[in-house]
Amino acid sequence: MSVISLVALALLVMVAGGFYMGRTRAIKQVAGRSSELHSLPNYYGYYVALWTGFPALLLLAAYGLFGAASTHSWTVAELRAQAHEMSAQFEGDLAANSEYVQLESTLESLELTVNGLREELARLRRANDADRDPHLIQLRLEEQRSSRALLALAGTSIEDYRTGVATGMLVTARETGVAASIRAGFFLTHSDIVRAELFMSDARKIARGETPSELLPELEIVASRLTDHQNTLRNSVGLLVLALAAIALLWTRSQIQPQFRARNNVERLTTVLLIAASILSIITTIGIVLSMLFESMRFFSIIPIQDFLFGLHWSPQIAIREDQLGQSGAFGAIPLFAGTAMITLIAMLVAVPIGLFSAIYLSEYAAPKFRTIAKPVLEVLAGVPTVVFGFFALLTVGPAIRALFTSLGFESAVTQSALSAGLVMGVMIIPFISSLSDDVINAVPQSLRDGSYAMGATRSETVVHVVIPAALPGIFGAVLLAISRAIGETMIVVMAAGQGANLTANPLESVTTITVQIVALLTGDLEFEGPKTLSAFALGLTLFAVTLLMNVIALRVVQKYREKYD
Amino acid sequence: MTTAQAQATLYHDIPEARDVKVAIAGVDVHYGDKQALFDVSMQIPDRSVTAFIGPSGCGKSTFLRCVNRMNDTIDGAVVTGSLKIDGTEINDKTIDPVVLRASVGMVFQKPNPFPKSIYDNVAYGPKIHGLAATREELDGIVEQSLVKAGLWGEVSDRLTDPGTSLSGGQQQRLVIARAIAVNPEVILMDEPCSALDPIATAKVEELIDELRENYCIIMVTHSMAQAARVSQMTAFFHLGNLVEYGPTEEIFTNPRERRTQDYITGRFG
Numbered sequence: 094m095s096v097i098s099l100v101a102l103a104l105l106v107m108v109a110g111g112f113y114m115g116r117t118r119a120i121k122q123v124a125g126r127s128s129e130l131h132s133l134p135n136y137y138g139y140y141v142a143l144w145t146g147f148p149a150l151l152l153l154a155a156y157g158l159f160g161a162a163s164t165h166s167w168t169v170a171e172l173r174a175q176a177h178e179m180s181a182q183f184e185g186d187l188a189a190n191s192e193y194v195q196l197e198s199t200l201e202s203l204e205l206t207v208n209g210l211r212e213e214l215a216r217l218r219r220a221n222d223a224d225r226d227p228h229l230i231q232l233r234l235e236e237q238r239s240s241r242a243l244l245a246l247a248g249t250s251i252e253d254y255r256t257g258v259a260t261g262m263l264v265t266a267r268e269t270g271v272a273a274s275i276r277a278g279f280f281l282t283h284s285d286i287v288r289a290e291l292f293m294s295d296a297r298k299i300a301r302g303e304t305p306s307e308l309l310p311e312l313e314i315v316a317s318r319l320t321d322h323q324n325t326l327r328n329s330v331g332l333l334v335l336a337l338a339a340i341a342l343l344w345t346r347s348q349i350q351p352q353f354r355a356r357n358n359v360e361r362l363t364t365v366l367l368i369a370a371s372i373l374s375i376i377t378t379i380g381i382v383l384s385m386l387f388e389s390m391r392f393f394s395i396i397p398i399q400d401f402l403f404g405l406h407w408s409p410q411i412a413i414r415e416d417q418l419g420q421s422g423a424f425g426a427i428p429l430f431a432g433t434a435m436i437t438l439i440a441m442l443v444a445v446p447i448g449l450f451s452a453i454y455l456s457e458y459a460a461p462k463f464r465t466i467a468k469p470v471l472e473v474l475a476g477v478p479t480v481v482f483g484f485f486a487l488l489t490v491g492p493a494i495r496a497l498f499t500s501l502g503f504e505s506a507v508t509q510s511a512l513s514a515g516l517v518m519g520v521m522i523i524p525f526i527s528s529l530s531d532d533v534i535n536a537v538p539q540s541l542r543d544g545s546y547a548m549g550a551t552r553s554e555t556v557v558h559v560v561i562p563a564a565l566p567g568i569f570g571a572v573l574l575a576i577s578r579a580i581g582e583t584m585i586v587v588m589a590a591g592q593g594a595n596l597t598a599n600p601l602e603s604v605t606t607i608t609v610q611i612v613a614l615l616t617g618d619l620e621f622e623g624p625k626t627l628s629a630f631a632l633g634l635t636l637f638a639v640t641l642l643m644n645v646i647a648l649r650v651v652q653k654y655r656e657k658y659d
Numbered sequence: 660m661t662t663a664q665a666q667a668t669l670y671h672d673i674p675e676a677r678d679v680k681v682a683i684a685g686v687d688v689h690y691g692d693k694q695a696l697f698d699v700s701m702q703i704p705d706r707s708v709t710a711f712i713g714p715s716g717c718g719k720s721t722f723l724r725c726v727n728r729m730n731d732t733i734d735g736a737v738v739t740g741s742l743k744i745d746g747t748e749i750n751d752k753t754i755d756p757v758v759l760r761a762s763v764g765m766v767f768q769k770p771n772p773f774p775k776s777i778y779d780n781v782a783y784g785p786k787i788h789g790l791a792a793t794r795e796e797l798d799g800i801v802e803q804s805l806v807k808a809g810l811w812g813e814v815s816d817r818l819t820d821p822g823t824s825l826s827g828g829q830q831q832r833l834v835i836a837r838a839i840a841v842n843p844e845v846i847l848m849d850e851p852c853s854a855l856d857p858i859a860t861a862k863v864e865e866l867i868d869e870l871r872e873n874y875c876i877i878m879v880t881h882s883m884a885q886a887a888r889v890s891q892m893t894a895f896f897h898l899g900n901l902v903e904y905g906p907t908e909e910i911f912t913n914p915r916e917r918r919t920q921d922y923i924t925g926r927f928g
Contacts, residue, residue, distance in 0.1 A: 461734065540771040544834070546732055548784045548841065549761035558783065563774040 100331040101153065104338055108146040111342045115141030118349050132356035140355045143362050144345045149338040156330045164323045165293065168315065169281055171322075176278030179271070183262055183283065187255070196251050203244045210237040252285070259283040274318070277311040385637065388630035395624045396424045401631055403427065407594035407605075409614060409625045424628050426635070428594040432604030436515045436586060437579045439600060443519025444579075445572055448526025455527070456534040457556050468531065475524035483588030486517035491589055498601055505601065509591035512600040518585050525575045533567025533651075534560060566650050573647035577640040583608035607632050680705035680845060680875040681726060686740030686750075688721050688730065695721045699740075699901045701894060708867060708876045710890035710907065712883065714922065717896040719879045723847050726877065727763035728756040744845065761788050764838030768850040770830030772822030772837075777814050780822040780833055781805060784841035800840055808836035809866050828859020832866060839870070846870065848878035852885065864889050883923060887911050895919045 116138035123129040130137075173180075187193050210233055217230050259279070266276050281289050292312070295305035299316035300323070349355070393401065404425015451471065455464050491508040494516075498506035537560050545555040561568075591603025592613060614629040681703040688696035696718045703709050711719035721730065728749065730736040742750040749759055761784070772780050781801045784790070791797035801818075805811040810832045814825070822833055831851060838846055848867070852860040867889050870876060880886050886893050887907060894904040895916070903910060903919045914920045 538771070540767055540769055541773060543729065543732070543765075543767060544771040544773065544837075545783075547727060547729060547760055547765035547767075547847075548787070548837065549757050549759075550783075550787050551757050554787050558787070559773050 096327050096331050097153075097156075100334050103335060104146065104149055104153070107149075107335075107338045107342060108142045111145035111346070112138035112142035114342070114346055115139075115349060115355075118346060119351070119353075119355070122349070123351050129351055131352050131354050132359075136355040136359050137349050137353070139359045140362075141342060141345045141349070143359065145338050145342040147362075148341060149334045152330065152334050152337060156327075156334075160323075160326060160330070164319060164326055165297075167322050167326075168318050169293070171318065172274060172278030172315065173282045174278070176275045176282055179262070179266065179275055179279045180282050183259060183279070186262075187258060190258075193251075193254055193258075196247065196254060200244070200247045200251060203240060203247055206240050207237065207244055210240060255283065256285070273310040273314040277315050280311065382637065385630050385634045388627055389634045392624055392627035392631045395627070400424060401426050401628075405596060407610070409610070409628055424624065426607075426632065428596040429605060429607045429610055429632065431596055432511065432590070432594070433580055433606040433608075435511050435598070435600065435604060436518060436590060436606060437576060439512060439515025440518035440522055440579045441572070441576060443516055444522035444526050444575060447519075448523045448575075449530055449568065451523070452527040452530035452534055453556060453561075456531050457552065457560065468528075471527055472524050474521070475528070477521070479521065479582065479584040480588075482517050482521050483585040486513050486585055486589035490517055494601075503601060507591070507601065507603050509589060509603045510601050511590055511604045514586050514590035515600065517589060518579055518582055521582070521585065522575045522579055525578060526571055529571035529574065530564070530568050533564045533571065536567065537563045566653060570647040570651035573643050573650070577643035577647070580643075581608065581636060581640050583612060587612055607636050611636075678705045679703070680744065681877070682741075682743040682746075683725075684741040686722070686725060686738065686742060688718070688725065688739075689737045690733070691735040695899055696725075697899045701901060701904050703875065703877060704892065705875045706871060706873070707891040708871050708878060708889050709892040709894065710886035711877070711879045711894050711896060712881075712886050712922070713896035713902075715881075718899040719894075719896045720849055722896070723849055723877060723879050725750070726845065726847055727760045727765055728754075729760075729765065731756050761841050762843050763845045763847060764841065764843035765847040766831070766834050766838055766849065766851045769854050770827055770834050772825070772830050772833055775822060776819045777822050777825070777833060778818040781836050781840050783837060788841055790841060804836040804840040805833075807839055807870070808832045809862065809869075810836055826859070828855050828862055831855060831859065831863055835863070835866060835870075839874070843874065845875045845877065848876065850879050850881060853881060860885075883911075895922060897922070 116134045119130055119134050119137035120127060127134055214230065214233050214237065217226065217233065220226075263276060263280060266279070277292075280292065284292070291306075293315070295307065296312050296315040296319055298305045299308075299312055300319045305312060401424050404423065405427050406423040406425045407428045408423045455468055455471075459467065487509070491510065491513040494510060494513050495506045495508050541559050541563055542555055545559045550558070586606045586609050590606060590609060592605050592609065593603045594605050594610070595602050597604065611629045611632050614626060614632075679702045683702070684700045686696060686699045687694065699718075699722060711723065713719050724730045725738050725742060726744075726749075728738075730738055738750055740750065741748060744763070748754070773783060775783070778801055781804050782791075782797055785797060785800050791800055802811060802815075805814065810829060813829060814820075814833075822830065825833060831854075835846075835851075851867075852863050855863065864885065867876060867878070871891075878890070890907045892905070893907045893910040895902045895910065895914075895918075897918055903914060903916045905915075910919060911923060914923065920926075
C-alpha cells in the first residue's frame with residue numbers, strides 16, 4: 094500500500110476519532126447532562142472533525158495536483174545546476190566561434206528591420222483618409238513578409254548550430270567519462286523543448302518500472318533522482334498532513350467547554366465552504382469572459398471592429414506563400430451571422446409549433462396516464478447527445494433532402510445544407526420548448542380555466558383565449574432560451590451544415606455558423622499571433638454577448654410572469 | 660326523528676308567488692371511491708337568493724358545481740340523480756354542458772379575471788356564444804353588464820386596462836359582470852366574498868341583492884351573517900347530507916334540527 098493511501102487512511106481515522114473525541118469530551122464536561130451544553134453534542138464532534146480534516150485534506154489535494162510537476166521541476170533544476178560548469182564552457186566556446194557570432198549579429202539586425210517595419214506600418218495605417226497611401230502600405234507589407242521569413246530562417250539556423258555544438262560536446266563528454274548526471278543536466282539545458290520532454294517522459298517511465306523507448310545511463314540516473322525526490326516529497330508531505338491534522342485535533346479539542354458555541358462555529362465553517370464553491374464558479378465565468386475579451390481586443394487591434402461586424406466576406410486563411418489562391422484573410426462576419434440566423438430560424442420553425450402543440454396537448458388534453466408516459470419519453474430526446482443528432486443529419490436527413498429536391502428539379506441541392514442542419518436542430522430543441530411550455534401552462538391557475546368553462550367555453554376555446562394568453566410570457570421565455578441554445582449549438586452544424594461561408598437566403602445551400610467557424614479556426618496547427626486564430630475569440634465573444642442578452646431577457650420575462658401568479 | 664319528519668324538513672314549501680327554478684331529486688356524487696354527497700333533494704325558487712351553509716368539506720360546493728355540471732371537468736367525479744332547470748333534465752348525457760353553462764353562470768371564491776382587458780373579460784362570453792352581431796351590440800352588452808354589476812362608473816374610462824389591475828372587490832364584480840353578460844338564468848356563487856375585505860363585501864352583497872330581481876342566485880357561504888343578510892332560502896349541509904332547508908328567517912330563528920341550531924350558534928363546525 095502506498096504511503097499516500099496510508100496517510101489518507103490515517104487522516105480518515107483521525108477525522109472519525111476527532112468527531113468522537115469532541116463529542117465525548119463535551120458530554121463529559123457536563124457529566125452527561127447534555128442540556129447544559131450550548132449546542133447538541135454532535136456539533137462539538139463536527140467542529141473537531143471539520144478542523145482536523147479540512148486543512149490536512151487541502152494540503153493532500155495540493156500535493157495530488159502539483160506533486161508530480163514539482164518533483165519534475167526540482168529534478169530538472171538540480172541536474173541543470175550540476176551541469177553548470179559544462180554549460181559555461183559551451184557558451185564560452187560559442188562566443189569564441191566567429192561563425193556563430195556572425196549568425197547572431199545577422200539575427201539582431203533582422204529583428205531591428207522587422208520592428209521598424211511594424212512601427213512604420215502602424216503609423217501608415219493610423220493616417221487619415223487623405224494621407225493614407227494604400228500603395229505604400231502594400232509595399233511595406235511585402236517587405237515585412239520577406240524580412241519575417243528571413244528572420245525565421247536565421248532563428249532556425251542559430252538553433253541548429255547550437256544543437257550541433259551541444260551534441261558534439263556530449264559525445265566528447267561521454268568518451269572522457271564525465272558523470273552521467275552532468276551529461277543529463279547539460280542535455281536538458283541545451284536541447285529543444287520537445288526532445289527534453291521526451292527524455293523526461295522516458296525517465297519517468299523507468300522510474301515507474303515501465304519500458305522506455307531507449308535505455309541510456311543518463312536516463313537511469315535521472316530516473317533514480319526522480320524516484321528519490323518523489324519519495325522525499327511524498328514522505329514530508331505525508332508527515333506534514335498528519336502533523337497538521339494532529340495539531341488541529343488537539344487544539345480544537347482543548348477549546349471545548351460547555352459554553353463553547355460549537356453549532357455557530359460549524360455553521361460558519363459550512364458557510365465558508367458554500368461561499369467558496371459559489372465564488373469558484375463565478376471566478377471561472379469572469380475568467381472566461383476576460384480571456385475572450387483580451388484576445389478579442391488583440392484581434393480588433395489588427396482587424397478593425399467595424400470590418401469584423403459589418404464585413405460581407407469571410408475567408409480567414411491567410412496566404413503563407415505568394416502563389417496561394419483564395420486565401421485573402423477577410424474577416425467579415427456577416428455571412429456567419431446570417432448562416433447562424435438562418436439555421437436558428439429553420440430550427441425554430443420546426444421546434445416552436447411542434448413543441449408548443451405537444452405541450453398544449455400534454456397539459457390540457459392528454460389523460461393523466463398518457464401524460465405520465467409521454468412527457469418523460471419526450472424529455473429523453475433532450476438527453477440524446479448532439480453528436481448523434483449530427484450523425485443523423487449528415488447520414489439520413491441530408492441525403493434525403495438532396496434526393497427530394499434534386500427530383501423536384503433543384504440541381505444545386507447539396508447534402509450539407511442549412512435545411513438539414515436546421516431541421517435536425519429543431520428536433521433537438523423540441524423537448525426544451527415542450528417541457529418549459531408545459532411547465533408554464535401548468536402554472537396557469539386552474540381558477541382561470543374554471544372561469545372559462547363556467548362561461549360555457551369549450552376546452553379549445555379556453556386554451557386559445559385564456560390559457561395561452563396567460564402563459565404567453567412564459568412561452569416567450571422558453572422560446573428565447575431555446576434560441577440561445579440553437580445559436581450556441583455546435584455539433585450538429587459542424588457535421589451537417591458544411592463549411593462554406595456563403596451569404597445566401599437559399600436553405601439548400603451549405604452555410605456556416607459562428608460555432609462551426611470557431612471549431613475550424615481552433616483545430617489543427619495553431620499560431621496564436623495571427624488574426625486567424627484570434628478571430629475565434631472575437632466570434633466567441635459575439636456569441637457570448639448574444640446568448641447572454643437572450644438569456645437575460647428570457648429570465649426577466651419569466652420572472653415577471655412568476656410574480657403575477659404566485 | 661323519523662324519515663317522514665326528515666322528508667318534511669327537506670321538502671319545505673317554498674314561498675308562494677315564486678316558481679321553482681331548479682328541482683333536485685336524489686342526487687349522489689362520488690369522487691372515485693369516495694361519496695361526497697348523499698341523496699340530496701331540494702327545490703330552489705326563481706328570483707331569489709338561496710344560501711348553502713355548512714362546515715368545510717360538507718359537500719355544498721360539490722353540490723353547487725352539479726348545477727352547471729362543472730364536476731364534469733374533474734376526473735373521476737360521478738353525479739347521479741335528477742337535476743332539472745325549468746323542468747328540463749340537465750344531468751343527462753344528451754345535454755351539452757357547454758350549452759348549459761351559457762345559461763348557468765358561475766362566480767368563484769377567488770376573483771379570476773382573465774389576463775385580458777376589462778372590456779374583453781366581459782365580452783368573452785358574448786363573443787364565444789355569438790350573442791352580438793356587431794361591434795355596437797357588443798359594446799352595448801358590455802356596458803349593460805358592467806352597469807348591472809355596479810362597476811360601470813368605476814371603469815368606464817379605462818375599459819382597455821387589464822382586468823387584473825382592478826382591486827379585489829372590483830375584480831369580483833367584474834367577474835359577476837362577465838357572468839351576467841351572457842344573460843344566464845341561474846347564477847352560482849361559490850363563497851364570492853371570502854377573499855374580499857368588509858367594504859368590498861358590502862358592495863358585492865348589495866349587488867347580489869339587486870340581481871335577485873332578475874336571476875335565480877345560489878350561493879355558498881361560510882358567513883352565517885351573510886346568509887342571513889342576503890338570502891331568502893337557506894340550506895344546511897353536513898357530512899354530505901342536506902340536513903335542513905327552508906326560508907332563511909326560519910332556519911336562523913327556529914331551526915327544526917338540532918345540528919342546524921348547533922352550527923348556527925357556533926357550537927360546532
